[in-house]
Structure formats: structure tokens, C-alpha cells
Amino acid sequence: MRSRFRGLAAGMVLLAAMAAHAQDEPTTPARPRQRPAPTRPSPPPEQVGEDRAFLRQLADAQRSLGEQIQQLKDAVEALQGEIAAQKDKEDGTEQEVKALRDEVKGLYVESSTVREHIDALKDDIGDVDSNVSAFRSYSGFFIAVMILLLAVIFVLTIRR
Helix, strand or coil: CHHHHHHHHHHHHHHHHHHHHHHHCCCCCCCCCCCCCCCCCCCCHHHHHHHHHHHHHHHHHHHHHHHHHHHHHHHHHHHHHHHHHHHHHHHHHHHHHHHHHHHHHHHHHHHHHHHHHHHHHHHHHHHHHHHHHHHHHHHHHHHHHHHHHHHHHHHHHHHC
16 A cells, blocks of 8 residues: 555655656757647546646645654664663763772772781781790799798798
């Protein structure tokens, strides 16, 4: 149905273009004619009215199609704008993700460094603990010796 309508529409547009072109041609006789050209019988007035109505209908259909094509163009441009906006948004999101990844890498490095410091402190604390226990041993021995000396001095003082 559409192909028939398109074919008919194309034929009518071609016919209208040929009629307009024929009217625009200059009428300069190249040579005198010897016999008169046969005249075409004019179509009946009702046929002319039907043809004009059909041509108007075709023109309206063409205008309508032109408007629809313009609306489609506007919709396509709007979609392209939305696609560009989404792409910009996606690029921004990618940049944020990249920045967050870099931050996570930095935090990992910092946590690794902190872990190394903690391990070093554990070793230092172990050394301090061993030193404190050694000090306790020596100080306990020293206090015991001092008490013993005080007892000896006390006993010697009492004997006199």
C-alpha cells in the first residue's frame, strides 16, 4: 500500500515538475510551422478538480512528512546530547574511580609502613622486656645483698 502511494506520489510530483518546467520555457519560435500542432483535448473540469485535490493532498502529506522528519532530527539531536552527557558523566566517574584506586594504593602503602613500624616496635618491646626482667633479677639480688648487709651491720651493732 505504501509503495503504491509512494510511486503515485513520485509520479504526481514528477508530473507537476514537468508542468511547471513547461510553463517556464520561453516561447520563441525557431522556424515557422507549416502545419498547426495537434491540440490535446482538455480534460474534463471534474478531472482537473480531482487532480488538484490529489495534488493538494500530496503536498499536505509531504509537509506532514517533512515535519515528522524534523521531529525525528530533533529527537536524534537530543539523544546525541544525552549520550554526550552520559559519556562525560562516565568519564567523570572513571576519574573518581581512578583517584579512589590511587588513594587505596596510598593507604595500602601507609598501612604496610605502619605494619613494619609495629613489627619494629614489637622487637623493641621484646628487647625492653628482656632488659626489664634482667634488671629485676639484678635489682632483686642487689636488694637481697643490701638486706643481708643491713642484718649483719645490725647484728654487729647489737653485739658491741
